[in-house]
Amino acid sequence: MAGPSWLFDPNRIATKIRSASGSLDASKVNWKSNPSKSCPNCQYVIDNSDVAHAWPGLPRGVKFDPTDQEIIWHLIAKAGVENLTPHAFIDEFIPTVHESDGICYTHPQNLPGVKQDGSVSHFFHRAIKAYNTGTRKRRKIHGDDCGDVRWHKTGRTKPVLLDGVQKGCKKIMVLYISPVRGGKAEKTNWVMHQYHLGTGEDEMEGEYVISKVFYQQQQQQVKVIEKSEEEEEDNISDNNIIAKVDPVTPKSATPEPRAERRFSNYESVQDSIIPNVE
Numbered sequence: 001m002a003g004p005s006w007l008f009d010p011n012r013i014a015t016k017i018r019s020a021s022g023s024l025d026a027s028k029v030n031w032k033s034n035p036s037k038s039c040p041n042c043q044y045v046i047d048n049s050d051v052a053h054a055w056p057g058l059p060r061g062v063k064f065d066p067t068d069q070e071i072i073w074h075l076i077a078k079a080g081v082e083n084l085t086p087h088a089f090i091d092e093f094i095p096t097v098h099e100s101d102g103i104c105y106t107h108p109q110n111l112p113g114v115k116q117d118g119s120v121s122h123f124f125h126r127a128i129k130a131y132n133t134g135t136r137k138r139r140k141i142h143g144d145d146c147g148d149v150r151w152h153k154t155g156r157t158k159p160v161l162l163d164g165v166q167k168g169c170k171k172i173m174v175l176y177i178s179p180v181r182g183g184k185a186e187k188t189n190w191v192m193h194q195y196h197l198g199t200g201e202d203e204m205e206g207e208y209v210i211s212k213v214f215y216q217q218q219q220q221q222v223k224v225i226e227k228s229e230e231e232e233e234d235n236i237s238d239n240n241i242i243a244k245v246d247p248v249t250p251k252s253a254t255p256e257p258r259a260e261r262r263f264s265n266y267e268s269v270q271d272s273i274i275p276n277v278e
Contacts, residue, residue: 064093065120068160071195071210072168078124078208079197094210097125104128104141107149108175108190108213116215123211127196127203135202139173148178148185151192157201168197189216 038045066074074094077084095112099105102125108114114121130138140150151173160168175190193212196203203209 063119064122066122068170068195069162071122071212072160072162072197075168075195075197075208075210078210081197094122094124097123099125100128101142102126102128102138103192103211103213104138104151107141108192109215111213114213114215116217118214118217120212120214123213124208125211126206127209129205135205137202150176152176152185159199160195166199168195169199169201169203170195189218190214191216 073084074086074090076082077086078090097103097105097111103111103123109116111121111123128138130136130140139152140148152175153171153173155172158170159166160170171194173192173194175188175192176185177188178185191214194203194209195212196209197207198204
């Protein structure tokens with residue numbers, strides 16, 4: 001994500017710099033590193049001015065792509081639960097939104113570091129109630145001139161397990177916009193995965209949550225549609241397949257030979273005599 005980064009020297013002394021995403025030419029860049037460091041115990045100053053220049057931050061292509069379990073772990077550390085402390089550089093990857101309206105203070109395209117190229121951005125923010133009474137959380141975006149813009153939950157809330165124990169939950173939300181009040185809301189390509197601690201369906205008032213925001217590109221949607229169509233065609237073709245059966249010659253009913261009637265000598269003589277009738 002764009003913004004300040006860190007410069008490490010060989011002794012792991014870190015200094016914040018403006019940006020490490022630009023082109024690197026060590027011969028033309030004078031790195032702002034601290035060549036000396038005092039020992040925290042004896043206060044002896046270690047001179048590192050003769051060491052080689054260090055590399056600035058992380059190289060190109062390295063992305064912050066944590067799993068659901070790792071996001072819950074960062075959330076536990078942010079909340080100070082289970083004696084965990086946040087990572088020293090976590091603010092560089094998951095900035096905290098301090099506005100009173102939480103992440104809904106502006107349209108997602110205006111959030112710092114968010115791009116519409118399919119990349120993902122993470123934010124810490126607090127859960128805020130939509131009204132003074134009730135438990136419904138704020139989903140409507142304030143200060144937007146495009147009409148009624150709000151996040152709508154889709155699907156069910158999924159549990160997130162750590163070592164077989166549920167430690168948090170995950171919701172998936174899609175941004176909808178209604179140009180005219182009372183009109184039909186239109187679905188946008190903005191998607192947000194929101195994580196909160198606990199086993200409850202909803203997050204607690206004022207607690208920290210993590211929202212993963214990204215813009216779902218049209219190509220991804222087309223691929224999903226094509227994939228579903230291919231699966232449908234496969235299912236239809238599977239249903240239309242006729243099982244091949246080896247041809248079997250039907251058994252013909254061969255008529256049995258007619259039994260010949262056998263006559264006795266007496267019967268044959270009687271049959272041969274034709275009585276004369278006067």
